[in-house]
Amino acid sequence: MPELPEVETVRCGLEPHLTGQRVSAISLRRKNLRVPFPADLRARMEGQVITRLSRRAKYLLIESDASDVMIVHLGMSGQMTIAPDIKSYAPKKHDHMIVALENGGGFVFNDPRRFGMVMLGHSATLRDHPAFAGMGPEPLENDFSGPVLHERLRGRKTPLKIALLDQRVVAGIGNIYASEALHQARLSPFMAAGDVAKAQAESLAAAIRDVLTRAIQAGGSSLKDYRTADGALGYFQHAFAVYDRDGQPCPRGCLYRGKPATVQKAVQGGRSTYHCPVCQKAGRA
DNA sequence: CTCCTGTCCTGCCGGC
DNA sequence: TGCCGGCAGGACAGGA
Numbered sequence: 147m148p149e150l151p152e153v154e155t156v157r158c159g160l161e162p163h164l165t166g167q168r169v170s171a172i173s174l175r176r177k178n179l180r181v182p183f184p185a186d187l188r189a190r191m192e193g194q195v196i197t198r199l200s201r202r203a204k205y206l207l208i209e210s211d212a213s214d215v216m217i218v219h220l221g222m223s224g225q226m227t228i229a230p231d232i233k234s235y236a237p238k239k240h241d242h243m244i245v246a247l248e249n250g251g252g253f254v255f256n257d258p259r260r261f262g263m264v265m266l267g268h269s270a271t272l273r274d275h276p277a278f279a280g281m282g283p284e285p286l287e288n289d290f291s292g293p294v295l296h297e298r299l300r301g302r303k304t305p306l307k308i309a310l311l312d313q314r315v316v317a318g319i320g321n322i323y324a325s326e327a328l329h330q331a332r333l334s335p336f337m338a339a340g341d342v343a344k345a346q347a348e349s350l351a352a353a354i355r356d357v358l359t360r361a362i363q364a365g366g367s368s369l370k371d372y373r374t375a376d377g378a379l380g381y382f383q384h385a386f387a388v389y390d391r392d393g394q395p396c397p398r399g400c401l402y403r404g405k406p407a408t409v410q411k412a413v414q415g416g417r418s419t420y421h422c423p424v425c426q427k428a429g430r431a
Numbered sequence: 432c433t434c435c436t437g438t439c440c441t442g443c444c445g446g447c
Numbered sequence: 448t449g450c451c452g453g454c455a456g457g458a459c460a461g462g463a
Contacts (some may be wrong), residue, residue: 149457180439204457222456223441248434259440261457277458304434313458321456415435417456424459 149222150318154363168248203317213269221261282316299339307335314325323419327353334428336393388420400424
């Protein structure tokens with residue numbers, strides 16, 4: 147489930163292999179993922195030199211010297227793999243896009259559940275691309291702060307956890323890091339987003355930054371070259387405080403009636419939320 | 432506007 | 448052992 151840190155780790159892993167390389171061929175092994183592959187994907191990317199890899203929210207941006215941008219979303223199960231010798235690469239099940247580079251290498255986009263997307267944009271107008279129009283601030287950039295978050299949550303009656311998943315509020319947070327950030331900030335996932343006080347928004351913004359930054363560091367340091375054994379980029383073991391830990395003691399050591407308080411699982415908007423009911427009480431400012 | 436629900440897709444896991 | 452149901456989740460459409 148790639149969220150911002152995983153996508154950033156994939157970006158770092160791909161970058162040295164792709165930057166400065168010319169795309170020699172793109173092979174599409176089906177016509178669509180969540181959305182159809184752009185009809186002009188090959189025409190616009192083949193023959194171009196990849197100048198830069200960047201990221202916006204959970205989207206990977208592969209920029210060409212013709213000012214075109216391949217916009218890739220990994221969805222739920224998307225993986226990028228480097229193939230040192232693309233000519234001898236044997237396609238695996240669910241390999242949907244294979245990109246060959248002029249230096250003989252290449253990369254492969256594999257996505258069993260096909261929640262991923264590949265789109266195209268222009269560098270100059272990327273901000274206006276439908277995927278990014280109206281999107282909230284990057285949590286690790288300077289334009290994200292407590293006051294900004296407070297303003298974006300203002301007036302919203304939806305539960306805070308649900309609001310954090312809304313990419314218009316803040317970009318790049320998914321189900322895992324929403325729970326993690328709320329736990330770190332000691333805020334209840336159930337409180338109304340609009341009830342978050344200024345000081346609480348400050349804590350939450352700091353927690354979001356910290357949780358994401360530490361996850362990126364874990365991705366960068368836990369595996370050399372950001373790669374798993376099978377060559378897929380960006381997936382790494384990371385210790386979560388509350389996510390998928392229902393029934394286990396709150397890592398903060400909270401007590402409930404003299405005994406260790408345990409992480410609870412709840413369902414909000416059809417998605418799992420994990421929290422400690424002791425340190426994440428819906429309280430006043 | 433905001434909010435809420437359903438949809439897409441496959442792999443995996445628990446229950447019988 | 449095999450089958451089946453349920454779950455996981457990001458983005459978006461469409462209805463209230």
